[in-house]
Amino acid sequence: MTEQFTPVVWMLLSAALLTAGMMAVAIFLGPRKMNPVKAEPYECGIKTEDPPLNMRHPIRFYVVAILFIIFDVEIVFLYPWAVVFRQLSLVAFISIAIFIGVLMAGLYYAVKKGVLEWR
Protein backbone atom coordinates (compact mmCIF):
# COMPACT_ATOMS: atom_id res chain seq x y z
CA MET A 1 0.00 0.00 0.00
CA THR A 2 2.82 2.40 0.90
CA GLU A 3 4.56 1.97 -2.46
CA GLN A 4 1.55 3.55 -4.15
CA PHE A 5 2.60 6.79 -2.55
CA THR A 6 6.16 6.70 -3.87
CA PRO A 7 5.32 8.97 -6.85
CA VAL A 8 3.75 11.44 -4.44
CA VAL A 9 6.92 11.55 -2.38
CA TRP A 10 8.95 12.04 -5.54
CA MET A 11 6.67 14.84 -6.61
CA LEU A 12 6.93 16.58 -3.23
CA LEU A 13 10.70 16.26 -3.27
CA SER A 14 11.07 17.58 -6.80
CA ALA A 15 8.68 20.44 -6.07
CA ALA A 16 10.71 21.41 -3.01
CA LEU A 17 13.96 21.19 -4.97
CA LEU A 18 12.61 23.20 -7.86
CA THR A 19 11.31 25.93 -5.57
CA ALA A 20 14.52 26.07 -3.59
CA GLY A 21 16.50 26.17 -6.83
CA MET A 22 14.48 29.05 -8.26
CA MET A 23 14.74 31.02 -5.02
CA ALA A 24 18.47 30.39 -4.89
CA VAL A 25 18.92 31.61 -8.46
CA ALA A 26 16.92 34.76 -7.66
CA ILE A 27 18.81 35.43 -4.43
CA PHE A 28 22.33 34.85 -5.77
CA LEU A 29 22.07 36.09 -9.32
CA GLY A 30 19.31 38.73 -9.24
CA PRO A 31 20.12 42.45 -9.22
CA ARG A 32 19.16 44.38 -6.07
CA LYS A 33 18.04 47.96 -6.46
CA MET A 34 16.01 48.90 -3.41
CA ASN A 35 13.52 51.78 -3.48
CA PRO A 36 10.63 52.76 -1.18
CA VAL A 37 7.86 51.66 -3.56
CA LYS A 38 9.11 48.11 -3.46
CA ALA A 39 8.78 48.02 0.32
CA GLU A 40 5.07 48.77 0.27
CA PRO A 41 2.42 46.16 0.89
CA TYR A 42 1.02 44.61 -2.32
CA GLU A 43 4.17 45.74 -4.07
CA CYS A 44 3.82 45.45 -7.82
CA GLY A 45 6.06 48.28 -9.00
CA ILE A 46 3.29 50.87 -9.15
CA LYS A 47 2.87 53.39 -6.38
CA THR A 48 -0.14 52.69 -4.17
CA GLU A 49 -2.53 55.61 -4.12
CA ASP A 50 -4.02 55.12 -0.65
CA PRO A 51 -3.17 53.15 2.42
CA PRO A 52 -5.04 49.95 1.58
CA LEU A 53 -6.92 49.72 4.89
CA ASN A 54 -8.61 53.07 4.37
CA MET A 55 -9.42 52.43 0.77
CA ARG A 56 -13.12 52.17 -0.08
CA HIS A 57 -14.16 49.93 -2.90
CA PRO A 58 -17.31 50.85 -4.77
CA ILE A 59 -20.11 48.33 -4.23
CA ARG A 60 -20.18 47.79 -8.01
CA PHE A 61 -17.12 45.57 -7.73
CA TYR A 62 -19.07 43.19 -5.53
CA VAL A 63 -22.13 43.21 -7.76
CA VAL A 64 -20.03 42.43 -10.80
CA ALA A 65 -18.23 39.71 -8.85
CA ILE A 66 -21.59 38.17 -7.87
CA LEU A 67 -22.77 38.23 -11.47
CA PHE A 68 -19.49 36.66 -12.54
CA ILE A 69 -19.86 33.82 -10.02
CA ILE A 70 -23.39 33.08 -11.22
CA PHE A 71 -22.33 32.70 -14.83
CA ASP A 72 -19.19 30.85 -13.82
CA VAL A 73 -21.36 28.27 -12.08
CA GLU A 74 -23.60 28.14 -15.13
CA ILE A 75 -20.59 27.10 -17.21
CA VAL A 76 -19.80 24.35 -14.72
CA PHE A 77 -23.23 22.88 -15.43
CA LEU A 78 -23.22 23.58 -19.16
CA TYR A 79 -19.90 21.92 -20.06
CA PRO A 80 -20.70 18.38 -18.88
CA TRP A 81 -24.20 18.77 -20.31
CA ALA A 82 -22.82 19.77 -23.70
CA VAL A 83 -20.29 16.91 -23.74
CA VAL A 84 -22.90 14.18 -23.24
CA PHE A 85 -25.74 16.04 -24.94
CA ARG A 86 -26.34 13.33 -27.58
CA GLN A 87 -26.80 10.58 -24.99
CA LEU A 88 -29.26 12.60 -22.91
CA SER A 89 -33.00 12.67 -23.36
CA LEU A 90 -35.33 15.55 -23.96
CA VAL A 91 -35.77 15.96 -20.19
CA ALA A 92 -32.18 17.09 -19.82
CA PHE A 93 -32.63 19.59 -22.63
CA ILE A 94 -35.77 21.04 -21.06
CA SER A 95 -34.13 21.15 -17.64
CA ILE A 96 -31.11 23.04 -18.89
CA ALA A 97 -33.36 25.33 -20.96
CA ILE A 98 -35.29 26.24 -17.81
CA PHE A 99 -32.02 26.73 -15.95
CA ILE A 100 -30.67 29.07 -18.62
CA GLY A 101 -34.03 30.81 -18.84
CA VAL A 102 -33.95 31.63 -15.15
CA LEU A 103 -30.37 32.87 -15.46
CA MET A 104 -31.24 35.00 -18.48
CA ALA A 105 -34.16 36.52 -16.60
CA GLY A 106 -31.68 37.36 -13.85
CA LEU A 107 -29.24 38.88 -16.31
CA TYR A 108 -32.01 40.91 -17.92
CA TYR A 109 -33.03 42.11 -14.46
CA ALA A 110 -29.47 43.09 -13.62
CA VAL A 111 -28.93 44.93 -16.90
CA LYS A 112 -32.23 46.76 -16.61
CA LYS A 113 -31.40 47.78 -13.07
CA GLY A 114 -28.22 49.35 -14.45
CA VAL A 115 -25.82 47.10 -12.59
CA LEU A 116 -23.42 46.88 -15.50
CA GLU A 117 -23.27 50.63 -16.13
CA TRP A 118 -20.03 51.88 -14.68
CA ARG A 119 -20.98 55.26 -13.31
Place this chain on the structure above:
Amino acid sequence: MDLSRFNLITIATPLVLGAGVLLVMLVDLLSGRANRRPAQLAALAVVLAAAAVCLATWNTGGVSFFGQVSGDGFASFFNLIFLAVAFLVILAGPAYLERNAIHFGEYYSLVLVSVMGMAFMAAGTNLLVIFLGLETMSLALYVLAGFNPARQSSNEASLKYLLLGSFATGFLVFGIALVYGQIGSTDLARFSAYLAGAGDPFAGYMGAGVALLLIGLTFKMAVVPFHFWSPDVYDGAPTVVSAFMSAAPKAAAFAAALRIFYAPAESLGLPWERILWILAALTMTVGNLSALNQASIKRMLAYSSVAHAGYLLLGILAGNELGAAGILFYLASYVFMNVGAFTVAWMVNRRGEGRYDLGDFAQLGFRRPLLAAMMSVFMLGLIGIPPLAGFFGKLYVFTAAVQAGYVWLVVIAVLNSAVSVFYYLRVMVIMYMRENEALKDVDRIPATFAAVAACALMVILLGLIPGSVLDVARAAVASMP
Protein backbone atom coordinates in the same frame (compact mmCIF):
# COMPACT_ATOMS: atom_id res chain seq x y z
CA MET B 1 -34.08 8.96 -17.66
CA ASP B 2 -37.28 7.82 -16.04
CA LEU B 3 -39.66 10.73 -15.84
CA SER B 4 -42.08 9.02 -13.50
CA ARG B 5 -39.59 9.49 -10.68
CA PHE B 6 -39.99 13.23 -11.01
CA ASN B 7 -43.62 13.74 -10.20
CA LEU B 8 -43.95 17.51 -10.52
CA ILE B 9 -47.35 17.41 -8.81
CA THR B 10 -45.57 16.86 -5.50
CA ILE B 11 -43.89 20.25 -5.73
CA ALA B 12 -46.51 22.06 -7.80
CA THR B 13 -47.16 24.78 -5.22
CA PRO B 14 -43.51 25.80 -4.67
CA LEU B 15 -42.96 25.59 -8.43
CA VAL B 16 -45.74 28.08 -9.06
CA LEU B 17 -44.23 30.30 -6.37
CA GLY B 18 -40.77 30.02 -7.91
CA ALA B 19 -42.03 30.99 -11.35
CA GLY B 20 -44.08 33.71 -9.66
CA VAL B 21 -40.97 35.23 -8.09
CA LEU B 22 -39.44 35.70 -11.53
CA LEU B 23 -42.70 37.09 -12.86
CA VAL B 24 -43.07 39.58 -10.00
CA MET B 25 -39.46 40.74 -10.38
CA LEU B 26 -39.88 41.32 -14.10
CA VAL B 27 -43.26 43.01 -13.69
CA ASP B 28 -41.77 45.31 -11.11
CA LEU B 29 -38.84 46.01 -13.39
CA LEU B 30 -41.01 46.93 -16.34
CA SER B 31 -43.54 49.03 -14.45
CA GLY B 32 -41.42 52.11 -14.02
CA ARG B 33 -39.74 53.75 -11.09
CA ALA B 34 -42.65 55.22 -9.20
CA ASN B 35 -45.35 52.62 -9.63
CA ARG B 36 -45.28 49.57 -7.39
CA ARG B 37 -48.90 48.56 -7.81
CA PRO B 38 -48.36 46.15 -10.75
CA ALA B 39 -45.80 44.23 -8.68
CA GLN B 40 -48.23 44.01 -5.76
CA LEU B 41 -51.07 42.83 -7.99
CA ALA B 42 -48.81 40.30 -9.69
CA ALA B 43 -47.71 38.99 -6.29
CA LEU B 44 -51.32 38.67 -5.13
CA ALA B 45 -52.17 36.84 -8.35
CA VAL B 46 -49.22 34.48 -7.85
CA VAL B 47 -50.31 33.71 -4.29
CA LEU B 48 -53.86 33.04 -5.44
CA ALA B 49 -52.63 30.84 -8.29
CA ALA B 50 -50.41 28.92 -5.88
CA ALA B 51 -53.34 28.49 -3.49
CA ALA B 52 -55.52 27.21 -6.34
CA VAL B 53 -52.80 24.75 -7.37
CA CYS B 54 -52.40 23.73 -3.74
CA LEU B 55 -56.12 23.00 -3.42
CA ALA B 56 -56.25 21.23 -6.78
CA THR B 57 -53.34 18.95 -5.87
CA TRP B 58 -54.43 18.42 -2.27
CA ASN B 59 -53.00 15.11 -1.09
CA THR B 60 -52.50 13.75 -4.60
CA GLY B 61 -48.74 13.87 -4.81
CA GLY B 62 -47.21 11.00 -2.91
CA VAL B 63 -43.50 10.62 -2.43
CA SER B 64 -41.35 11.56 -5.40
CA PHE B 65 -37.91 12.75 -6.46
CA PHE B 66 -36.29 9.61 -5.05
CA GLY B 67 -38.13 9.94 -1.77
CA GLN B 68 -37.02 13.49 -1.17
CA VAL B 69 -40.35 15.30 -1.18
CA SER B 70 -43.88 14.25 -0.42
CA GLY B 71 -46.86 16.12 -1.82
CA ASP B 72 -49.23 14.83 0.84
CA GLY B 73 -52.09 16.55 2.61
CA PHE B 74 -49.71 17.61 5.37
CA ALA B 75 -47.67 19.69 2.92
CA SER B 76 -50.86 21.06 1.33
CA PHE B 77 -52.29 22.10 4.71
CA PHE B 78 -49.14 23.99 5.63
CA ASN B 79 -48.83 25.50 2.15
CA LEU B 80 -52.27 26.97 2.58
CA ILE B 81 -51.26 28.51 5.92
CA PHE B 82 -48.10 30.04 4.40
CA LEU B 83 -49.98 31.35 1.38
CA ALA B 84 -52.65 32.91 3.57
CA VAL B 85 -50.00 34.76 5.55
CA ALA B 86 -48.24 35.87 2.35
CA PHE B 87 -51.53 37.10 0.89
CA LEU B 88 -52.31 39.13 4.00
CA VAL B 89 -48.92 40.81 4.30
CA ILE B 90 -48.83 41.57 0.58
CA LEU B 91 -52.32 43.03 0.77
CA ALA B 92 -51.62 45.04 3.92
CA GLY B 93 -48.01 45.96 3.20
CA PRO B 94 -47.99 48.85 0.69
CA ALA B 95 -49.49 51.43 3.06
CA TYR B 96 -46.78 50.75 5.62
CA LEU B 97 -44.02 50.70 3.04
CA GLU B 98 -45.25 53.97 1.54
CA ARG B 99 -45.40 55.58 4.96
CA ASN B 100 -41.75 54.74 5.56
CA ALA B 101 -40.64 55.48 2.00
CA ILE B 102 -39.35 51.95 1.51
CA HIS B 103 -41.83 50.74 -1.06
CA PHE B 104 -39.58 48.60 -3.24
CA GLY B 105 -40.85 45.84 -5.49
CA GLU B 106 -38.35 43.42 -3.93
CA TYR B 107 -40.64 43.19 -0.89
CA TYR B 108 -43.09 41.08 -2.87
CA SER B 109 -40.55 38.80 -4.50
CA LEU B 110 -38.74 38.26 -1.19
CA VAL B 111 -41.97 37.29 0.57
CA LEU B 112 -42.70 34.82 -2.23
CA VAL B 113 -39.18 33.34 -2.16
CA SER B 114 -39.49 32.89 1.56
CA VAL B 115 -42.84 31.12 1.19
CA MET B 116 -41.32 28.87 -1.47
CA GLY B 117 -38.64 27.83 1.02
CA MET B 118 -41.31 27.14 3.63
CA ALA B 119 -43.21 24.98 1.15
CA PHE B 120 -40.11 22.84 0.71
CA MET B 121 -39.70 22.59 4.48
CA ALA B 122 -43.26 21.29 4.79
CA ALA B 123 -42.91 18.88 1.86
CA GLY B 124 -39.39 17.59 2.54
CA THR B 125 -39.02 13.96 3.55
CA ASN B 126 -35.27 14.22 3.47
CA LEU B 127 -33.23 16.18 6.00
CA LEU B 128 -31.30 17.95 3.26
CA VAL B 129 -34.45 19.14 1.48
CA ILE B 130 -35.71 20.50 4.78
CA PHE B 131 -32.38 22.24 5.27
CA LEU B 132 -32.50 23.74 1.78
CA GLY B 133 -36.03 24.99 2.35
CA LEU B 134 -35.04 26.47 5.69
CA GLU B 135 -32.13 28.33 4.15
CA THR B 136 -34.20 29.66 1.24
CA MET B 137 -36.77 30.90 3.73
CA SER B 138 -34.19 32.39 6.07
CA LEU B 139 -32.08 34.20 3.47
CA ALA B 140 -35.15 36.06 2.24
CA LEU B 141 -36.11 36.86 5.83
CA TYR B 142 -32.65 38.26 6.63
CA VAL B 143 -33.06 40.73 3.78
CA LEU B 144 -36.67 41.52 4.72
CA ALA B 145 -35.66 42.24 8.32
CA GLY B 146 -33.29 44.91 7.04
CA PHE B 147 -35.77 46.26 4.54
CA ASN B 148 -35.58 49.78 5.94
CA PRO B 149 -31.94 50.67 5.31
CA ALA B 150 -32.35 54.19 6.67
CA ARG B 151 -33.26 52.93 10.13
CA GLN B 152 -30.47 51.67 12.30
CA SER B 153 -32.76 49.33 14.25
CA SER B 154 -33.75 47.61 11.02
CA ASN B 155 -30.11 47.08 10.07
CA GLU B 156 -29.42 45.81 13.55
CA ALA B 157 -32.32 43.37 13.33
CA SER B 158 -31.10 42.10 9.98
CA LEU B 159 -27.53 41.61 11.15
CA LYS B 160 -28.56 39.96 14.42
CA TYR B 161 -30.90 37.63 12.62
CA LEU B 162 -28.30 36.81 9.98
CA LEU B 163 -25.49 36.08 12.45
CA LEU B 164 -27.54 34.10 14.95
CA GLY B 165 -29.62 32.46 12.24
CA SER B 166 -26.67 31.23 10.24
CA PHE B 167 -25.07 29.97 13.44
CA ALA B 168 -28.23 28.01 14.23
CA THR B 169 -28.31 26.67 10.68
CA GLY B 170 -24.76 25.49 11.27
CA PHE B 171 -26.04 23.44 14.21
CA LEU B 172 -28.77 22.00 12.02
CA VAL B 173 -26.37 20.98 9.26
CA PHE B 174 -23.94 19.47 11.71
CA GLY B 175 -26.82 17.54 13.27
CA ILE B 176 -27.77 16.24 9.82
CA ALA B 177 -24.14 15.23 9.24
CA LEU B 178 -24.03 13.29 12.51
CA VAL B 179 -27.35 11.56 11.80
CA TYR B 180 -25.99 10.65 8.39
CA GLY B 181 -22.86 9.33 10.04
CA GLN B 182 -24.92 7.03 12.21
CA ILE B 183 -27.55 5.70 9.79
CA GLY B 184 -25.88 6.33 6.42
CA SER B 185 -28.82 8.27 5.02
CA THR B 186 -30.57 11.59 5.33
CA ASP B 187 -33.91 10.04 4.44
CA LEU B 188 -36.57 10.53 7.10
CA ALA B 189 -38.12 7.10 6.55
CA ARG B 190 -34.73 5.53 7.27
CA PHE B 191 -34.38 7.83 10.27
CA SER B 192 -37.67 6.62 11.80
CA ALA B 193 -36.93 3.00 10.90
CA TYR B 194 -33.55 3.22 12.58
CA LEU B 195 -35.01 4.69 15.75
CA ALA B 196 -37.76 2.07 15.83
CA GLY B 197 -35.25 -0.76 15.42
CA ALA B 198 -32.42 0.50 17.59
CA GLY B 199 -32.12 -0.70 21.17
CA ASP B 200 -30.49 2.51 22.31
CA PRO B 201 -31.79 5.44 20.23
CA PHE B 202 -28.90 7.60 21.38
CA ALA B 203 -26.18 5.15 20.38
CA GLY B 204 -23.18 6.50 18.52
CA TYR B 205 -23.64 9.88 16.89
CA MET B 206 -27.42 9.76 17.08
CA GLY B 207 -27.81 11.51 20.44
CA ALA B 208 -25.64 14.44 19.46
CA GLY B 209 -27.15 14.54 15.97
CA VAL B 210 -30.73 14.75 17.19
CA ALA B 211 -29.79 17.32 19.83
CA LEU B 212 -28.21 19.55 17.18
CA LEU B 213 -31.20 19.09 14.87
CA LEU B 214 -33.43 20.19 17.73
CA ILE B 215 -31.31 23.30 18.33
CA GLY B 216 -31.50 24.29 14.68
CA LEU B 217 -35.27 23.91 14.53
CA THR B 218 -36.13 25.36 17.94
CA PHE B 219 -34.09 28.43 17.03
CA LYS B 220 -36.45 29.13 14.15
CA MET B 221 -39.44 28.50 16.42
CA ALA B 222 -37.95 30.94 18.96
CA VAL B 223 -37.99 28.43 21.79
CA VAL B 224 -36.23 29.39 25.05
CA PRO B 225 -33.19 29.35 25.40
CA PHE B 226 -32.78 30.02 21.67
CA HIS B 227 -35.26 32.90 21.61
CA PHE B 228 -33.00 35.86 22.39
CA TRP B 229 -33.00 37.07 18.81
CA SER B 230 -36.75 37.21 18.41
CA PRO B 231 -37.74 40.30 20.47
CA ASP B 232 -34.92 42.36 18.98
CA VAL B 233 -35.56 41.21 15.44
CA TYR B 234 -39.35 41.56 15.58
CA ASP B 235 -38.90 44.97 17.20
CA GLY B 236 -36.30 46.27 14.78
CA ALA B 237 -37.68 44.86 11.55
CA PRO B 238 -40.29 46.83 9.59
CA THR B 239 -43.61 45.92 11.21
CA VAL B 240 -45.17 44.32 8.12
CA VAL B 241 -42.15 42.06 8.04
CA SER B 242 -42.51 41.32 11.77
CA ALA B 243 -46.08 40.26 11.10
CA PHE B 244 -44.86 37.87 8.44
CA MET B 245 -41.85 36.65 10.43
CA SER B 246 -43.72 35.90 13.62
CA ALA B 247 -46.31 33.81 11.80
CA ALA B 248 -45.15 31.89 8.74
CA PRO B 249 -41.57 30.83 9.60
CA LYS B 250 -42.74 29.55 12.97
CA ALA B 251 -45.35 27.42 11.23
CA ALA B 252 -42.69 26.21 8.80
CA ALA B 253 -40.33 25.25 11.62
CA PHE B 254 -43.11 23.26 13.29
CA ALA B 255 -43.92 21.59 9.97
CA ALA B 256 -40.30 20.48 9.66
CA ALA B 257 -40.21 19.35 13.29
CA LEU B 258 -43.36 17.27 12.80
CA ARG B 259 -41.90 15.73 9.64
CA ILE B 260 -38.79 14.70 11.53
CA PHE B 261 -40.12 13.75 14.95
CA TYR B 262 -43.74 12.71 14.52
CA ALA B 263 -43.26 9.22 13.10
CA PRO B 264 -40.59 8.17 15.63
CA ALA B 265 -42.61 9.71 18.44
CA GLU B 266 -45.71 7.77 17.45
CA SER B 267 -43.98 4.42 17.20
CA LEU B 268 -41.71 4.43 20.23
CA GLY B 269 -42.38 7.54 22.27
CA LEU B 270 -39.86 10.31 22.05
CA PRO B 271 -36.50 9.32 23.50
CA TRP B 272 -35.76 13.00 23.87
CA GLU B 273 -38.95 13.74 25.77
CA ARG B 274 -37.13 15.05 28.82
CA ILE B 275 -35.34 17.70 26.77
CA LEU B 276 -38.57 18.76 25.08
CA TRP B 277 -40.39 18.79 28.43
CA ILE B 278 -37.90 21.25 29.88
CA LEU B 279 -37.81 23.34 26.69
CA ALA B 280 -41.62 23.60 26.60
CA ALA B 281 -41.94 24.53 30.28
CA LEU B 282 -39.13 27.10 30.03
CA THR B 283 -40.47 28.61 26.81
CA MET B 284 -43.99 29.14 28.11
CA THR B 285 -42.83 30.59 31.41
CA VAL B 286 -40.04 32.83 30.17
CA GLY B 287 -42.10 34.06 27.22
CA ASN B 288 -45.10 35.00 29.30
CA LEU B 289 -43.18 36.51 32.20
CA SER B 290 -41.10 38.63 29.83
CA ALA B 291 -44.19 39.80 27.95
CA LEU B 292 -45.78 41.08 31.15
CA ASN B 293 -43.56 44.10 31.43
CA GLN B 294 -43.15 45.31 27.84
CA ALA B 295 -44.05 48.88 27.02
CA SER B 296 -43.72 48.32 23.28
CA ILE B 297 -46.52 46.40 21.61
CA LYS B 298 -44.06 44.84 19.17
CA ARG B 299 -41.87 43.44 21.91
CA MET B 300 -44.92 42.25 23.80
CA LEU B 301 -46.17 40.37 20.74
CA ALA B 302 -42.68 38.98 20.18
CA TYR B 303 -42.55 37.51 23.69
CA SER B 304 -46.11 36.30 23.30
CA SER B 305 -45.07 34.43 20.17
CA VAL B 306 -42.24 32.85 22.17
CA ALA B 307 -44.83 31.69 24.71
CA HIS B 308 -47.01 30.25 21.96
CA ALA B 309 -44.06 28.25 20.65
CA GLY B 310 -43.99 26.69 24.11
CA TYR B 311 -47.66 25.68 23.96
CA LEU B 312 -47.11 24.26 20.49
CA LEU B 313 -44.20 22.14 21.69
CA LEU B 314 -46.73 20.24 23.83
CA GLY B 315 -48.21 18.85 20.63
CA ILE B 316 -44.84 17.51 19.45
CA LEU B 317 -44.11 16.15 22.89
CA ALA B 318 -47.49 14.38 23.02
CA GLY B 319 -46.51 12.50 19.88
CA ASN B 320 -50.04 11.29 19.15
CA GLU B 321 -52.35 12.04 16.27
CA LEU B 322 -54.37 14.62 18.17
CA GLY B 323 -51.15 16.40 19.15
CA ALA B 324 -49.96 16.70 15.56
CA ALA B 325 -53.40 17.66 14.21
CA GLY B 326 -53.74 20.07 17.13
CA ILE B 327 -50.51 21.80 16.10
CA LEU B 328 -51.85 22.19 12.56
CA PHE B 329 -55.09 23.71 13.86
CA TYR B 330 -53.27 25.86 16.41
CA LEU B 331 -50.93 27.27 13.75
CA ALA B 332 -53.79 27.86 11.31
CA SER B 333 -55.47 30.07 13.89
CA TYR B 334 -52.32 31.53 15.44
CA VAL B 335 -50.99 33.01 12.18
CA PHE B 336 -54.17 35.04 11.67
CA MET B 337 -54.16 36.38 15.22
CA ASN B 338 -50.51 37.36 15.01
CA VAL B 339 -50.61 38.92 11.55
CA GLY B 340 -53.74 40.81 12.55
CA ALA B 341 -52.28 42.06 15.83
CA PHE B 342 -49.03 43.23 14.26
CA THR B 343 -50.90 44.95 11.44
CA VAL B 344 -53.17 46.81 13.84
CA ALA B 345 -50.06 47.74 15.80
CA TRP B 346 -48.54 49.64 12.89
CA MET B 347 -51.88 51.07 11.81
CA VAL B 348 -52.37 52.78 15.17
CA ASN B 349 -48.72 53.73 15.62
CA ARG B 350 -48.81 57.50 15.93
CA ARG B 351 -45.42 58.37 17.34
CA GLY B 352 -43.19 57.32 14.47
CA GLU B 353 -41.42 54.10 13.66
CA GLY B 354 -39.08 54.28 16.63
CA ARG B 355 -41.79 54.06 19.29
CA TYR B 356 -44.43 51.38 19.40
CA ASP B 357 -45.99 52.37 22.67
CA LEU B 358 -48.98 50.61 24.16
CA GLY B 359 -50.34 54.11 24.77
CA ASP B 360 -50.98 54.37 21.02
CA PHE B 361 -54.06 52.27 21.60
CA ALA B 362 -55.61 54.84 23.95
CA GLN B 363 -59.20 55.65 23.02
CA LEU B 364 -59.08 53.44 19.98
CA GLY B 365 -62.32 51.84 21.14
CA PHE B 366 -64.17 55.13 20.65
CA ARG B 367 -62.38 56.57 17.65
CA ARG B 368 -62.22 53.43 15.55
CA PRO B 369 -64.64 50.98 17.19
CA LEU B 370 -64.39 48.37 14.46
CA LEU B 371 -60.59 48.30 14.48
CA ALA B 372 -60.59 48.09 18.27
CA ALA B 373 -63.12 45.28 18.18
CA MET B 374 -60.92 43.32 15.77
CA MET B 375 -57.85 43.92 17.92
CA SER B 376 -59.89 42.61 20.85
CA VAL B 377 -60.69 39.49 18.83
CA PHE B 378 -56.95 38.92 18.30
CA MET B 379 -56.11 39.50 21.94
CA LEU B 380 -58.92 37.27 23.22
CA GLY B 381 -57.96 34.67 20.63
CA LEU B 382 -54.34 34.73 21.79
CA ILE B 383 -55.51 34.26 25.39
CA GLY B 384 -57.72 31.39 24.25
CA ILE B 385 -61.21 32.57 25.17
CA PRO B 386 -63.76 29.87 24.19
CA PRO B 387 -65.69 30.92 21.12
CA LEU B 388 -62.52 31.93 19.27
CA ALA B 389 -60.06 29.80 17.33
CA GLY B 390 -57.24 30.23 19.84
CA PHE B 391 -59.20 28.35 22.46
CA PHE B 392 -59.66 25.24 20.33
CA GLY B 393 -56.01 25.22 19.31
CA LYS B 394 -54.96 25.19 22.95
CA LEU B 395 -57.69 22.70 23.84
CA TYR B 396 -56.55 20.15 21.25
CA VAL B 397 -52.86 20.47 22.02
CA PHE B 398 -53.37 20.35 25.78
CA THR B 399 -55.78 17.40 25.54
CA ALA B 400 -53.24 15.53 23.44
CA ALA B 401 -50.58 16.21 26.05
CA VAL B 402 -52.84 14.96 28.86
CA GLN B 403 -53.61 11.82 26.86
CA ALA B 404 -49.89 11.23 26.51
CA GLY B 405 -49.50 11.60 30.27
CA TYR B 406 -47.92 15.03 30.58
CA VAL B 407 -50.37 16.28 33.19
CA TRP B 408 -47.94 18.48 35.04
CA LEU B 409 -46.75 20.17 31.89
CA VAL B 410 -50.35 20.96 30.98
CA VAL B 411 -50.86 22.40 34.46
CA ILE B 412 -47.88 24.67 33.82
CA ALA B 413 -49.32 25.59 30.42
CA VAL B 414 -52.73 26.47 31.84
CA LEU B 415 -51.15 28.56 34.59
CA ASN B 416 -49.14 30.33 31.92
CA SER B 417 -52.26 31.04 29.90
CA ALA B 418 -53.70 32.62 33.02
CA VAL B 419 -50.63 34.82 33.35
CA SER B 420 -50.89 35.83 29.69
CA VAL B 421 -54.41 37.16 30.28
CA PHE B 422 -52.84 40.12 32.03
CA TYR B 423 -50.84 41.52 29.15
CA TYR B 424 -53.35 40.71 26.43
CA LEU B 425 -56.20 42.28 28.37
CA ARG B 426 -54.08 45.33 29.13
CA VAL B 427 -54.24 46.25 25.44
CA MET B 428 -58.03 46.11 25.61
CA VAL B 429 -58.11 48.11 28.83
CA ILE B 430 -56.03 50.81 27.16
CA MET B 431 -58.24 50.78 24.07
CA TYR B 432 -61.49 51.18 25.96
CA MET B 433 -60.64 52.84 29.27
CA ARG B 434 -57.63 55.12 28.99
CA GLU B 435 -58.07 58.86 28.61
CA ASN B 436 -57.36 60.49 25.29
CA GLU B 437 -53.76 61.60 25.02
CA ALA B 438 -54.46 63.98 22.15
CA LEU B 439 -52.83 61.71 19.61
CA LYS B 440 -53.36 62.20 15.93
CA ASP B 441 -55.97 60.13 14.20
CA VAL B 442 -55.42 56.68 12.81
CA ASP B 443 -55.22 56.69 9.01
CA ARG B 444 -57.98 54.97 7.09
CA ILE B 445 -56.35 52.46 4.80
CA PRO B 446 -58.97 50.30 3.05
CA ALA B 447 -56.69 47.48 1.81
CA THR B 448 -54.97 47.08 5.15
CA PHE B 449 -58.27 47.27 6.96
CA ALA B 450 -59.58 44.51 4.70
CA ALA B 451 -56.57 42.34 5.58
CA VAL B 452 -57.14 42.86 9.30
CA ALA B 453 -60.84 42.13 8.87
CA ALA B 454 -59.99 38.92 7.02
CA CYS B 455 -57.74 37.90 9.93
CA ALA B 456 -60.47 38.61 12.47
CA LEU B 457 -63.04 36.73 10.39
CA MET B 458 -60.76 33.71 10.15
CA VAL B 459 -60.17 33.72 13.92
CA ILE B 460 -63.94 33.75 14.50
CA LEU B 461 -64.71 31.30 11.70
CA LEU B 462 -62.13 28.74 12.79
CA GLY B 463 -63.67 28.98 16.26
CA LEU B 464 -67.12 28.27 14.85
CA ILE B 465 -66.18 25.17 12.85
CA PRO B 466 -63.20 23.76 14.77
CA GLY B 467 -64.33 20.16 14.37
CA SER B 468 -64.32 20.06 10.60
CA VAL B 469 -60.98 21.90 10.36
CA LEU B 470 -59.53 19.46 12.87
CA ASP B 471 -60.78 16.59 10.71
CA VAL B 472 -58.91 18.07 7.74
CA ALA B 473 -55.82 18.42 9.94
CA ARG B 474 -56.16 14.81 11.12
CA ALA B 475 -56.40 13.61 7.53
CA ALA B 476 -53.36 15.73 6.69
CA VAL B 477 -51.36 14.16 9.50
CA ALA B 478 -52.52 10.68 8.54
CA SER B 479 -51.39 11.25 4.94
CA MET B 480 -47.76 11.68 5.99
CA PRO B 481 -45.69 8.78 4.62
